[in-house]
Amino acid sequence: MKDGNIIKINTVEEFTALLGCPPANHPLISICRLADIKDFESIDKPVQLNLYFIVIKDGTNCTAKYGWREYDFARGLMSFFAPGQMHLWSEQATQTNSWGWMLVFHPDFIRKYALGTKIGKLKFFSYETSEALHISDAERSKVEALMEGIYNEYK
DSSP states (O other), rough: OOTEEEEEEOSSHHHHHHHHHOOSSSSTTTEEEEEGGGOOOOOOOOOEEEEEEEEEEOOOOEEETTEEEETTTSOOOOEEETTEEEEOSSOBOOOOTTTTEEEEOOGTTTTTTTTHHHHGGGGGTTTTSSSOOOHHHHHHHHHHHHHHHHHHHHO
């Protein structure tokens, strides 16, 4: 949904359409491999995500502005976005030789669970974090196994 110069994303369906992800199998959550995403076209407008979003990337040529910082996703990086945060993806990104996952979920998905009350305390979902999390090859293997398990439950 566009509101002046800001694109507001309120649903998983809006998110998957904007970023070129395969259609979601569930209205409150989506997970996909970066290899399944079509080449991303520049948005060139601030995006307010009203969803939780976790992205793990390696080997992409995309830079993104998160809070006041810009991140280069060329080498093993995990980023966490909370509802209401603003982001800007200003370049075209191709997924050639890239690895990664995107997990997005609506706050209602976890609202009735303990995680729903605790997630706001996790510092990596905050602009206060000075940088995204860089991951080693060993960590990448663990994250891959975790995301693969979530993906298998999801589909």
